Amino acid sequence: MSAPAxxxxxxxxxxxxxxxxxxxxxxxxxxxxDRTGAQQRFGCIVAVNDASFAVPRGEIFCIMxxxxxxxxxxxxxxxxxxxxxxxxxxxxxxxxxxxxxxQLRELxxxxxxxxxxxxxxxxHRSVIDNAALALELRGDDPQSRRxxxxxxxxxxxxxxxxxxxxxxxxxxxxxxVGLARALAADPQILLMDEPFSALDPLIRRQLQDEFRQLSTxxxxxxLFITHDLDExxxxxxxxxxxxxGEICQTGTPAQxxxxxxxxxVAEFVRNISRLHLVTAGEIAAPTAEPPTDARRVxxxxxxxxxxxxxxxxxxxxxxxAPDGTAGLVTPRDVLRALAGRPQ
Amino acid sequence: xxxxxxVNMHISSGAPILWRGLVAPVSCARExxxxxxxxxxVADCLALALLLNGRFLAGGAVLAGVRAVLVAADLAGFGRGxxxxxxxxxxxxxxxxxxxxxxxxxxGLPGQPADWLRRFPSSRELFQSVSGGIDQVIRSLTQSLGxxxxxxxxxxxxxxxxxxxxxGLLPWxxxxxxxxxxxxxxxxxxVLAVVWLCLGYLGLFGYWxxxxxxxxxxxxxxxxxxxxxIPLGILMAKNRVVGAVLEPVLDFMQTLPSFVYxxxxxxxxxIGKPPALMATVIFAMPPLIRLTAxxxxxxxxxxxxxxxxxxxxxxxxLVKAELPLALPSIxxxxxxxxxxxxxxxxxxxxxxxxxxxYDVLFALQNVQHGQGLxxxxxxxxxAMLFDRxxxxxxxxxxx
Numbered sequence: 001m002s003a004p005a006x007x008x009x010x011x012x013x014x015x016x017x018x019x020x021x022x023x024x025x026x027x028x029x030x031x032x033x034d035r036t037g038a039q040q041r042f043g044c045i046v047a048v049n050d051a052s053f054a055v056p057r058g059e060i061f062c063i064m065x066x067x068x069x070x071x072x073x074x075x076x077x078x079x080x081x082x083x084x085x086x087x088x089x090x091x092x093x094x095x096x097x098x099x100x101x102x103q104l105r106e107l108x109x110x111x112x113x114x115x116x117x118x119x120x121x122x123x124h125r126s127v128i129d130n131a132a133l134a135l136e137l138r139g140d141d142p143q144s145r146r147x148x149x150x151x152x153x154x155x156x157x158x159x160x161x162x163x164x165x166x167x168x169x170x171x172x173x174x175x176x177v178g179l180a181r182a183l184a185a186d187p188q189i190l191l192m193d194e195p196f197s198a199l200d201p202l203i204r205r206q207l208q209d210e211f212r213q214l215s216t217x218x219x220x221x222x223l224f225i226t227h228d229l230d231e232x233x234x235x236x237x238x239x240x241x242x243x244x245g246e247i248c249q250t251g252t253p254a255q256x257x258x259x260x261x262x263x264x265v266a267e268f269v270r271n272i273s274r275l276h277l278v279t280a281g282e283i284a285a286p287t288a289e290p291p292t293d294a295r296r297v298x299x300x301x302x303x304x305x306x307x308x309x310x311x312x313x314x315x316x317x318x319x320x321a322p323d324g325t326a327g328l329v330t331p332r333d334v335l336r337a338l339a340g341r342p343q
Numbered sequence: 344x345x346x347x348x349x350v351n352m353h354i355s356s357g358a359p360i361l362w363r364g365l366v367a368p369v370s371c372a373r374e375x376x377x378x379x380x381x382x383x384x385v386a387d388c389l390a391l392a393l394l395l396n397g398r399f400l401a402g403g404a405v406l407a408g409v410r411a412v413l414v415a416a417d418l419a420g421f422g423r424g425x426x427x428x429x430x431x432x433x434x435x436x437x438x439x440x441x442x443x444x445x446x447x448x449x450x451g452l453p454g455q456p457a458d459w460l461r462r463f464p465s466s467r468e469l470f471q472s473v474s475g476g477i478d479q480v481i482r483s484l485t486q487s488l489g490x491x492x493x494x495x496x497x498x499x500x501x502x503x504x505x506x507x508x509x510x511g512l513l514p515w516x517x518x519x520x521x522x523x524x525x526x527x528x529x530x531x532x533x534v535l536a537v538v539w540l541c542l543g544y545l546g547l548f549g550y551w552x553x554x555x556x557x558x559x560x561x562x563x564x565x566x567x568x569x570x571x572x573i574p575l576g577i578l579m580a581k582n583r584v585v586g587a588v589l590e591p592v593l594d595f596m597q598t599l600p601s602f603v604y605x606x607x608x609x610x611x612x613x614i615g616k617p618p619a620l621m622a623t624v625i626f627a628m629p630p631l632i633r634l635t636a637x638x639x640x641x642x643x644x645x646x647x648x649x650x651x652x653x654x655x656x657x658x659x660x661l662v663k664a665e666l667p668l669a670l671p672s673i674x675x676x677x678x679x680x681x682x683x684x685x686x687x688x689x690x691x692x693x694x695x696x697x698x699x700x701y702d703v704l705f706a707l708q709n710v711q712h713g714q715g716l717x718x719x720x721x722x723x724x725x726a727m728l729f730d731r732x733x734x735x736x737x738x739x740x741x742x
Contacts, residue, residue, distance in 0.1 A: 114649070118645050
C-alpha cells in the first residue's frame with residue numbers, strides 16, 4: 001500500500017510564551033489541562049491540539065470548523081507556512097520538518113498549490129502573469145510559463161482574460177485565477193483555505209461543482225478548509241470536524257450526518273438535508289417477504305430516489321440487496337430519516 | 344448609592360454649589376474631571392501668585408472667574424458624561440495641587456530660599472563641560488577620521504559636479520521641450536503652462552545657472568537619500584530591532600531645527616557644497632525611510648503568504664510583491680524628500696551651498712528687498728517645477 005499523500009501525526013501548535021510550550025504539550029497529552037487552562041495558567045494559546053489525519057491520493061478531504069477552531073492554522077502546517085510546535089507532517093510518506101529552505105521551496109513550487117480566501121492576487125500584474133507566478137518563481141522560461149498559465153486559465157474558464165488586471169474581474173473570476181495559479185505548477189496536492197467563502201451563494205455553488213469535477217479529473221489530492229458544512233458535504237470525500245483546535249470527528253459525509261460523534265457535531269448536522277446522504281439500505285426494516293407489488297430499489301439508492309417513487313405510488317418501497325436479503329421502507333421511515341431521528 | 348449618583352445629587356441641589364465653588368479643584372478631582380481639575384488648579388496657583396505680588400484685583404478676578412465658569416458649566420450640564428469617578432487617582436492629584444500652592448506661597452516669601460524657588464538653579468559649569476566635551480569629541484573625530492571624511496567629501500563633490508555639469512551642458516530649449524513634454528503627459532495643458540511659466544521666469548530674471556546649481560544639489564541629495572533611505576526603510580519594516588532603534592533617531596532628526604544640521608556638516612566637511620549636501624540628506628531622508636517602511640508594512644499578510652506558498656525566496660517576495668505594492672507610498676516619500684531637500688538647500692547657502700539660496704541670503708544681509716523677493720520667487724518656481732514633473736500625478740491620464 002502506498003503512503004498517504006498527506007499525513008499529520010499528533011500536530012500541536014501553540015502561540016505565545018514559548019518558554020512553557022513543552023510543559024503545556026506534556027500536560028495536554030496526559031489530558032491534565034485543556035485549552036482554557038493552558039491560556040489561564042501559562043498564557044499559551046492552543047491553536048491546534050493533537051491533530052492527526054491521513055489523506056490518501058486523489059481524495060478531497062474537508063476540514064470544517066468555525067472561525068477560531070484552528071483550521072486555517074492547521075492547513076498552513078502542510079506547506080510549512082507555519083511550523084508545528086510538536087508533531088510531524090508527511091507528504092508522500094516523507095517527513096517535511098527536515099527539509100532545508102531550498103528543498104522546502106521546491107516542495108512548495110512543485111508539489112503543493114494553495115488557494116486563499118482573499119484570493120491574494122498581485123494587483124499590479126495581469127491575470128496571466130498572476131497565474132504563472134509559481135512557474136516564474138521556480139525559474140521557468142517566459143514562453144513555457146505563459147503557455148502553461150494560458151492552458152490553466154482556459155481550464156478554469158478564463159480564456160479571454162489574459163491581459164486584464166485582477167481588479168477588473170469579479171470575485172468569482174478572481175478566485176478562478178487563484179485556482180489557475182495553484183494548478184499551473186501541476187502540483188499533486190491542493191490546499192484550499194476557505195476559497196469560496198467570500199463569494200456570493202450562487203457563484204459559490206457553481207465554483208464548488210466545477211472545482212469538484214476539476215479536482216477529480218486531474219486526480220489532485222485536496223485539503224479543503226471551510227466553515228460551511230453544506231460545502232464540506234458537497235465537495236468532500238471525507239470530512240473532519242474541528243472545534244477548539246481539536247478534530248472531533250472524521251468520516252464520510254454520510255457517517256458524519258448519520259452518526260455524529262458528539263453534541264457539537266450533532267448540532268451542526270441537524271439542519272443538513274439528508275436527501276442525498278441517507279440510503280435506502282440504512283433505513284429499511286428487514287422483512288422476509290416484501291409485498292410483491294412494491295417497487296424495488298438498490299440498498300445504495302439515496303433517500304431522494306425513494307421519495308420520488310413514494311410520491312408516485314404512495315406505497316412502501318422494497319429494498320433488495322444482491323445477496324438476497326430484503327427490506328421495506330415505509331413513508332414513516334422516510335419521514336424519520338428526513339427529521340434526523342434514529343430508527 | 345454609587346458615587347456618580349452622589350455627585351449628581353450634589354450638582355443638582357442649591358447649597359453644594361457654593362461649596363463646590365470654594366473647593367473647586369477637590370470636587371473636580373473626586374469626580375474624575377481631569378481637564379477641569381487641571382484648569383482650576385493652575386488658575387488657583389496663578390491667582391495665589393498674583394495675590395502675593397500685591398495685585399489683589401487681578402488675583403481675585405481669576406479666583407472668582409474660574410469658579411463662576413465652573414458652576415455655570417455644571418448648571419448647564421456640560422460634559423456630564425466625561426466624569427470617571429471610579430478610575431481617577433484623585434488623592435494624588437489633590438496632593439500635587441496642594442504642593443504647587445505651597446511652592447507658590449514659599450516663592451512669595453522674601454529672602455534667600457525663596458530666590459532658589461523663583462529661578463530654576465541652572466549650572467553654568469555643567470553646560471560648559473558638556474559643550475566643551477562635545478567640541479573635544481568632534482575635534483578628535485576630525486583628526487582621526489580626517490582621511491575618511493576627505494574621501495566622502497570627494498565622492499560627494501564628484502556627484503554634485505557631475506550632475507551640475509550634466510544639467511549645465513543642455514541648452515535651455517531642451518528643458519522647455521522635455522520638461523514641457525513630461526508636464527503635458529502628467530496633466531495636460533494646464534501643467535504645461537505652469538512649467539513653461541516657471542522656466543521662463545528663471546531664465547528671464549537671470550536665475551538660470553543658479554537654478555541649475557540648486558537643482559543639482561537637490562538631485563544629488565535625492566540620489567543619496569534613495570540609495571540609503573529605501574534599503575533602511577525596508578530593513579525597518581522587516582526587522583523589529585532595527586525599527587525600534589531607528590524610530591527615535593528619525594524623530595530626533597525630524598524635530599531638530601534644520602540650522603543645527605549645518606554645524607556637524609561644517610565640522611566634518613568644512614564649508615562648500617559637500618557639507619551642504621550632507622546637511623540636506625540628513626534633513627530630507629527621514630520621510631523617505633518612514634514612508635518606505637510604511638508601504639512595506641502595509642502589504643497584506645496574505646499576499647506574502649501567497650508568494651511563499653508558491654515557493655518564493657524572501658528576495659523574490661520583496662521584489663515581486665512587496666516593493667510593487669509599496670510603490671505609491673515610496674513615491675510619496677520621494678516627493679517629500681525632494682521638497683524637503685529644496686527647503687534645506689536654501690538654508691545650506693549659509694555654509695556655501697550656493698545657488699538661489701545664496702541670493703536670498705545676500706539680499707537679507709544687504710537689506711535689498713526687491714532682489715530678495717525675486718530670488719525667493721525663483722525658489723518657488725524651482726519647487727513647482729520639481730513638484731509638477733516628479734511629484735504625485737494629478738491628471739486623469741495617469742490613472
